[in-house]
Amino acid sequence: MTEYLIRRTLQSVLILLLITVVTFILIHAAPGGPKQIYLSPNLSQAAAKVQEHNLGLDRPLPVQYVNWIGDLLRGDLGYTFKNHIPVGEIIWPTVGHTLVLMGAAWLLTLLIALPWGIYNSTSEYGLSDQTASFIAYIGFAMPTFWFGIILQELFALKWNLLPLSDMWTMGKEGQIGDLLLHLMLPVTVLTIGFLASYVKYARSSMLEVLDQDYIRTARAKGLGEGRVVFRHALRNALIPIITVLGLDLPVLVAGAALTENVFNWPGMGRLFVQMAVAREYSVLMAITLLTAVFVIVGNFVADLLYALVDPRVKLSRKGGAAA
Amino acid sequence: MSPSTAPVRAAGERARADRRPPGLWQAGWRQFSRNRFAVAGLAIMAVFVIASLTARWIAPYDPTRIDMMFPNLPPGTGDHLLGTDELGRDIFSRLLYSSQVSLLVGFSVAIASVAIGTLIGAVSGYFGGWLDTCFMRLVDVMNAIPLLFLNILILAIFGSEFSYMILVMTFTGWMGVARLVRGTFLQLREMQYVEAARAIGVSDAGIIFRHLLRNASAPIIVNATLMVGYAILGESALSYLGLGVQVPQTSWGLMLSNAQEFMLVDPLQAVYPGLCILLVVLAVNFVGDGLRDAMDPRKQAAIARRGWGRWRRNSSKFGN
Numbered sequence: 135m136t137e138y139l140i141r142r143t144l145q146s147v148l149i150l151l152l153i154t155v156v157t158f159i160l161i162h163a164a165p166g167g168p169k170q171i172y173l174s175p176n177l178s179q180a181a182a183k184v185q186e187h188n189l190g191l192d193r194p195l196p197v198q199y200v201n202w203i204g205d206l207l208r209g210d211l212g213y214t215f216k217n218h219i220p221v222g223e224i225i226w227p228t229v230g231h232t233l234v235l236m237g238a239a240w241l242l243t244l245l246i247a248l249p250w251g252i253y254n255s256t257s258e259y260g261l262s263d264q265t266a267s268f269i270a271y272i273g274f275a276m277p278t279f280w281f282g283i284i285l286q287e288l289f290a291l292k293w294n295l296l297p298l299s300d301m302w303t304m305g306k307e308g309q310i311g312d313l314l315l316h317l318m319l320p321v322t323v324l325t326i327g328f329l330a331s332y333v334k335y336a337r338s339s340m341l342e343v344l345d346q347d348y349i350r351t352a353r354a355k356g357l358g359e360g361r362v363v364f365r366h367a368l369r370n371a372l373i374p375i376i377t378v379l380g381l382d383l384p385v386l387v388a389g390a391a392l393t394e395n396v397f398n399w400p401g402m403g404r405l406f407v408q409m410a411v412a413r414e415y416s417v418l419m420a421i422t423l424l425t426a427v428f429v430i431v432g433n434f435v436a437d438l439l440y441a442l443v444d445p446r447v448k449l450s451r452k453g454g455a456a457a
Numbered sequence: 458m459s460p461s462t463a464p465v466r467a468a469g470e471r472a473r474a475d476r477r478p479p480g481l482w483q484a485g486w487r488q489f490s491r492n493r494f495a496v497a498g499l500a501i502m503a504v505f506v507i508a509s510l511t512a513r514w515i516a517p518y519d520p521t522r523i524d525m526m527f528p529n530l531p532p533g534t535g536d537h538l539l540g541t542d543e544l545g546r547d548i549f550s551r552l553l554y555s556s557q558v559s560l561l562v563g564f565s566v567a568i569a570s571v572a573i574g575t576l577i578g579a580v581s582g583y584f585g586g587w588l589d590t591c592f593m594r595l596v597d598v599m600n601a602i603p604l605l606f607l608n609i610l611i612l613a614i615f616g617s618e619f620s621y622m623i624l625v626m627t628f629t630g631w632m633g634v635a636r637l638v639r640g641t642f643l644q645l646r647e648m649q650y651v652e653a654a655r656a657i658g659v660s661d662a663g664i665i666f667r668h669l670l671r672n673a674s675a676p677i678i679v680n681a682t683l684m685v686g687y688a689i690l691g692e693s694a695l696s697y698l699g700l701g702v703q704v705p706q707t708s709w710g711l712m713l714s715n716a717q718e719f720m721l722v723d724p725l726q727a728v729y730p731g732l733c734i735l736l737v738v739l740a741v742n743f744v745g746d747g748l749r750d751a752m753d754p755r756k757q758a759a760i761a762r763r764g765w766g767r768w769r770r771n772s773s774k775f776g777n
Contacts, residue, residue, distance in 0.1 A: 152598045164614040275686065275738035277693050280731030283717050287724040387603045392694055406606060407698050410613035418610050426601045
């Protein structure tokens with residue numbers, strides 16, 4: 135186990151390091167390079183030289199890279215180009231907002247999807263099962279942002295039931311009730327998007343387990359169906375779902391980004407798009423790295439949990455490719 | 458028995474006389490055409506493809522023609538089948554021209570990324586070793602950044618041009634196929650026919666392209682079909698965010714972001730482009746699922762199950 139832990143940690147760190155290299159190269163591959171990005175075109179040639187030197191852009195690339203990594207490790211994410219605000223100051227509040235939105239959607243999805251999937255596995259091809267596959271097909275083909283717009287038109291504009299967008303009503307910042315009202319529509323959009331696949335995972339994972347010999351044994355020795363499903367099958371069926379949860383993190387983050395833009399939710403995804411339009415590269419790089427860390431930690435934890443709960447997992451497996 | 462079936466039977470007997478079992482494609486088509494959803498998907502796809510190819514002739518108006526005298530007309534006013542948008546542009550014509558963009562992006566991204574993914578997957582699956590390690594680490598790296606973020610980042614750096622968008626989406630879309638092909642190749646390269654081919658001196662390239670790739674073609678084609686849907690969704694998302702297709706070109710995503718601004722005035726404008734995306738992607742996915750069932754020889758036994766049961770079974774394999 136310790137060996138696995140060490141190997142997996144090293145692997146995560148390596149990938150993270152590679153991601154920093156890729157982002158660094160991307161910025162330096164931009165037309166005109168970082169000089170174009172960090173230096174104002176209005177500067178005189180002499181001033182530009184000074185500025186270039188101050189920012190360290192005249193040093194060789196490897197040195198610049200090492201300096202950048204050093205800054206990152208010290209928690210210094212750089213400054214915005216326009217107003218020279220520390221990037222961290224802009225990013226950290228939005229991270230919290232995104233986590234609120236994502237967390238709510240994720241929790242709701244699990245609360246609905248797990249029982250639904252389990253139920254569907256016990257009544258294959260029933261009405262509820264078919265409804266789930268119908269939602270799956272629609273959910274996979276529907277642009278989430280379109281669904282968001284339609285919900286806005288119906289619930290906010292036509293029936294005037296829920297707030298149209300944003301996180302708080304003006305003057306009501308910090309009130310939980312107001313936040314919950316604002317969460318309703320975006321969480322619905324995200325949940326519909328995730329729901330289908332989780333119901334499907336829960337169902338197929340349960341079906342696989344229900345097919346096993348030890349379930350037949352349990353039934354044969356006269357256990358009630360409820361006990362068989364919940365005590366014997368469910369525990370093992372949950373194992374693959376854990377992995378899926380970890381692997382789905384990037385999808386969750388990206389899905390939240392679109393939804394945030396539709397509902398003007400002040401999260402990381404909306405900030406990312408705004409900064410992309412404004413070409414604030416330091417913020418873009420910081421958010422990219424942050425989401426990458428998030429995803430890698432998520433996968434790491436999922437793998438670890440998997441190895442913990444399932445003794446059959448070969449701990450010496452080569453490479454990071456999960457199954 | 459009507460006389461018209463006679464030539465068909467004759468052809469069938471001739472085929473039997475040749476003692477040739479139906480090939481992959483023939484058997485596949487037979488099975489594909491039995492799947493109602495797949496055929497419906499194919500029909501919808503055909504309608505959209507034809508509409509986009511003939512947009513120049515069937516669109517009643519120039520999609521970019523601004524007519525400030527008649528903004529936000531409701532559907533069915535005058536010759537405006539679906540009304541006009543906030544600048545008086547004909548919505549139906551814009552939908553038609555948008556389908557060109559979406560389908561072009563969808564197909565070119567799917568083909569290009571599947572080609573790259575197949576090549577990388579094939580090379581790393583067949584040769585293994587450090588090459589495999591390098592490619593798979595690259596896949597890990599790319600997978601650790603949400604695709605949408607990566608697309609936005611690159612488009613922000615290099616600028617939002619149409620050709621860039623296709624390149625960028627290709628660059629960020631090949632990983633799934635690469636993993637799939639690598640996995641298949643890892644299994645297939647241990648087969649005896651590979652050993653036999655090597656024994657008679659077939660080169661590595663020959664083994665990869667002539668022997669292994671053919672046997673791995675079914676999942677690759679299915680994946681390519683599904684990629685079309687993903688690419689169309691991705692394009693619409695990028696355009697909606699203002700980083701994809703730029704004015705004066707139009708795309709469904711761009712139309713949606715316009716419609717959102719004017720949804721107080723005319724809520725219906727937001728419905729059409731979204732419905733188009735939904736229909737096309739749904740159709741592509743149906744076709745992909747139909748192909749998956751049709752081209753998998755192990756699934757032959759399952760033909761008997763029809764209709765909803767079949768749909769359900771398809772969807773349970775979706776997205777693996």
